[in-house]
Amino acid sequence: MRDTAEPGIVCEGLCVVRGGHTALTDVSFSVGPGTLTGVLGPNGAGKSTLFGAIAGTLPVAQGSVKLLGAATERGALAYVPQRDSINWAFPATVMDVVTMGRTWRLGLFRQPGRRDRDTVRTCLERVGLWEQRSALVTELSGGQRQRVFIARALAQEACCVLLDEAFSGVDVGAQEGIVEVLQTLRDEGKIVLLATHDLTNLSQRFDRVLCINHHVCAYGPPNEAFTTEVLEELYGSHGIEFAPNHFTTDVGAS
């Protein structure tokens, strides 16, 4: 029986060691249903490591990651990978990639049926890519590719979506489009975590931001989390230059 309790992710004192180095230390935060959370930090800050620990693909050295309610179900977590971790030599169409979202439901020896095809169509229509269904994913723009992967997460019927470096290789206009789609997922009660190293005005569109640089620098609503100290801790002096012009005065305007 599916767990219908509301999903949640709770990290308590999480430490993860990768290649002999401590990638994350003492990370504690929790997210509940219907939240769009930005995970911000410079390259190598441990954002992907955090996602790996949440998804259970990386071992936890200390502390814990707890998935609650519907998030404990099989197939509850969907992952939108970084561009570099995809094998682009594999010739997959938009339809092929979104159909992958049905794989865990099908198991061995079963091929997608009518219901699966209907679901794939609905998901592609939602992200506005049904017309491009026969295109190879390599023929799409960065923003369209991200929407294909979001459609795959939808086809998986996941309640938690983790997007790793979702804005890299995506122009600003398309980033806006991605955030809009993610906001609709949030409004349906899903947990959406989006990791990015880009500090843009879009950060103001998240419900909460988790600023990490191997540890949690700040966690909360963007206008509270982005203090001068936090930005300096994340991005050094460049962060401070950013802060007054870009955020503090921008709050409420965007």
Place this chain on the structure above:
Amino acid sequence: MDYLLDPFQYSFMVRAMIVSVLVGVMCPLLGAYVITRGRAFMGDALAHSVLPGMVVAFLLGISPFFAAVPAGIVIALLMGAVSRRTGISEDTSIGIIFAGMFALGLVMLSRATGINVDIEDLLLGQVLGVSQTDVFVSLGLTAVVLAGLYGFHRQLVYTTFDEVGASVVGIKTSLVEYVLLALLALVIVIGIQAAGIVLVMAMLITPAATAYLLARRFVEVMVIGALVGATSAVSGLYLSYYADLPSGPAMALVATMLFAAAAVAKRGRMARRAI
């Protein structure tokens, strides 16, 4: 027409034709994964590493299949395990096992007495010499590989395209990898009969690479690859019969020429599009 049918008055040619078609179809089906995963070196290494197993079979007087199949699977698993469990890079560990096992096979062959095996046939293939048992075992192995490819198709596709995403949804990516290596070992053993240890690569990757140039989708790579592979194998067999050429090199050459033709056609098409 007689030209095409004439060879089949001999039963050895009928057997050779059956095995050639199986090799031509099955190698590119696995080859499609080999080229999109960038595992050509693994395929080559696997082919060379089954030599000791085949020599043991000759010494025991049994069909080389019965030793080569388990040897291939064990080596495939070993290669996977060594690269996963040591800090050594994958291509280095494959190279070590590849060279070591091939050397062992050659030493065993030089020391073995009382076996009637032509080393050239082993290395380059001699499809005209396959026995009835070889045909039946090849058919059986083909059925196993087809079932494996069908059953694991979605998992193989997912892990080939996006390994991290696949593991997040709970697909056991190392199990899928081992299944692929085991299927690859089986196909290589079927292919060795026709193209030999050295040239089985020509059947495994060349037709699949030809198809990769011509097809759009992955499944099309498999289907076109199988057609190109079967054409190469059958044409090579006729060439072998009429021009008295060794079968393996004949098949490999046809496959290479088809690849060259596809590459030229693709370049021409791209150039026309650019104008």
